Amino acid sequence: MFDNLSTKLDKAFKTLKGQGSITEINVAATIKEIRRALVDADVNYKVAKEVTDKIKDEAMGRDVLTTVSPGQLMTKIVYDELTQLMGGTKEDVVLKGDPAVILLSGLQGSGKTTFAGKLATFIKKQNRTVLLVACDIYRPAAIDQLKVLGEQVGVEVYSEPENKNPVEISQNAIAYAKKNNKKVVIIDTAGRLAVDEQMMREIELVKRSINPSETLFVVDAMTGQDAVNTAKTFNDRLNFDGVVLTKLDGDARGGAALSIRAVVEKPIKFISTGEKMEALDMFYPDRMAQRILGMGDVISLVERAQQQFDEDEAKRINQKIRKNQFNFDDFLSQLEQIKKMGNLKDLVGMIPGMSKAIKDVEIDDDAFKPIEAIIKSMTPQERAQPELLNGSRRRRLAKGSGTDIQQVNNLMKQFEDMRKVMRTMNKMSSTKGGMQQMAKMMGMRGK
Structure with missing residues (x-):
């Protein structure tokens, strides 16, 4: 929803990019862009003027630290003012009385x-x-x-x-x-x-x-x-x-x-x-x-995930991964949980840095349908034992799911790659050496 506003605010902050300090001249140019962005987003003009006046007053009263650029400082000031504009803090629904x-x-x-x-x-x-x-x-x-x-x-x-x-x-x-x-x-x-x-x-x-x-x-x-x-x-x-x-x-x-x-x-x-x-x-x-x-909004993303994935299910899946028994029934179950979390583009946009990357990308909520169709075309035995899926069985799946053999092969490869990553992560996290290896992979030094 806020894609256009985000893009225009980013453009406004670039006015200060490369500037060594905040001055009345460069702040005025930035404030003008921010106000225009808010009005274009259909914000009440009086509200847009009031909030940009506050941003200007706050910016002119700040000294820029050597470790913080003027653009970063302006982003922080705008963040604070937008937060206050929308209420500052969360307010709960009141549930008093019986009922x-x-x-x-x-x-x-x-x-x-x-x-x-x-x-x-x-x-x-x-x-x-x-x-x-x-x-x-x-x-x-x-x-x-x-x-x-x-x-x-x-x-x-x-x-x-x-x-x-x-x-x-x-x-x-x-x-x-x-x-x-x-x-x-x-x-x-x-x-x-x-x-x-x-x-x-x-x-x-x-x-x-x-x-x-x-x-x-x-x-x-x-x-x-x-x-x-x-x-x-x-x-x-x-x-x-x-x-x-x-x-x-x-x-x-x-x-x-x-x-x-x-x-x-x-x-x-x-x-x-x-x-x-x-x-x-x-x-x-x-x-x-x-x-x-x-x-982004990682906290809301995690909260949505917690609402859908219960602890017992997570333990069950973890045990199956450790025993290399994660199969297509488990995979389908995980897909169902992800779908319940909401609009896919909205979810991806909660990941920091991703909202700009996917701004012009169409993410269809039906993107999982071909995958589900392929899995649901499998027999119970094939879901439980993916290694049974040879060439002839894959051709049958393609025909039964309304997809093609390439889509079936891609799913099988992605599924196997995912199982390998799951096994590696479990193995690494279960030993001290594994933890050090994981830290090394993440660019940290094991201690």
Whole structure:
């Protein structure tokens, strides 16, 4: 999402590259480029001016150390200011009460229902029982969509298809949750236009009647500055507690993420990418600033991996690697876990230095499909014993998977190379000499 902004900020910092010191002249040129980059990213002009004025004041008040270049110093100053602009620190969703009630609001098509399913998944992982409530009484498929998502994530959905009163439905759902020991209630409401007085009045009545512990405004990041203006209008009526930015994997310029906190004075609490129920992250301003500046976001990448890979599975795989028994069933299992982590381009972009490298590269989320097709065309015995896959069997796999023999051969070679690396790493890590060899490979001296 921030590719264009990242590129333009990088260009701005190059204004200082090779400069021996920070001066009013070279800072002015850099600030001009930064402001232009922010405005082009659809950041509110007033916000862009305020933040660049702060950057300028901070830069002019700094002495450049001999070990730090002016460009590096400016990057650090911009990082600090972007972090503060987006809120400074992460703010958790408030889950108070028995049950805790979360009310979702937003425009039509903002992704509220999908987010409801993602949020239920997120909270369920905290070992809390969740009840989803279908309060969109206007969109014909809304209740069915929520039920499909609820079934997908293993969460009960409460609905009253014949009742057209969202206040009653909400109150009845909370009473049902208390009776059935549900600890968190997530209420999915109808999308509404901020100019629709009747609909705005309706959601005000819902909020007043149930007194939720958390009211979240869900907004499509791809609507840019309009998202910020709409958030302000909704906040004036609802006084919500936090913002959820959806569709951050789309072709958005990023202005909403950068402006919304400053304009609405409410924190961004979650960011959502894609349709997968696991593709939901808490919003960390510092991590987002790192990604904007091309520094990657390794912490979020590791956290996503930890959510998908449980410790018992990791031990099982490690044992199979040690015994040289890692096979295609294990490989397929690992692929499934990686796919659950979210959009592939988004994941690769979290690796430091990679966001620029893949800026113009298309990474298809279906990239694993040919591999999966080949593996699923194998017999159980072939998956367990890859060495059985001779020429005739490989030709059969190519035909059965809709690929060609070259793709099958490439997969076999890559799989075998991966097994060799796994064996080597395990062997090296199990002995003192091995540790020294590993350190040597990484350019360090063993001690």
